[in-house]
Amino acid sequence: MQLEIRPDPAEVGRARRWARSRLAGSGIEVDEPLAETLILLVSELVTNAVVHTGCPAVLRLSLPEKTTETATVRLEVADASTRAPVPRWVDGEATGGRGLALVDGLADRWGWSPEGAGKRIWCELDRCSAAADRAAACMGGALPTYQGYEGVAYEAV
Known part of the structure; x- marks a missing residue:
């Protein structure tokens, strides 16, 4: 499933609403951590574009038709x-520039590739279990470490 995005910042909100509406048939509840992370990643990648x-x-x-405990969700822009x-590396006073660091910290995998006259940026999230702490469950109890982004703070508002 796909959504055409115009080069307008108002499209970011529309993309989030569209992604939320697609979760309904996938077995992913809109209030579970996987869904919340997915919506944040949609916001970041669409904003960047x-x-x-x-x-x-x-x-x-790409959402599985019927989500299992080990389903993978793929997002592409x-x-x-x-x-x-x-x-980018930005100081604490900058109001932007943290999007890809956030994607790197939240997605299980991400990357990009040339596509025709442009490019495709993608990320994937794994649904390992219904545990409240998705990161700990997916990592076998160990929390992930993110190298290269020391001193960067993330705040969800």
């Missing part, structure tokens, strides 16, 4: 810019 390219984009979401995504 809208703000940094000024081009239309396409949001693709394709745009017409050939510019590679580059994680």
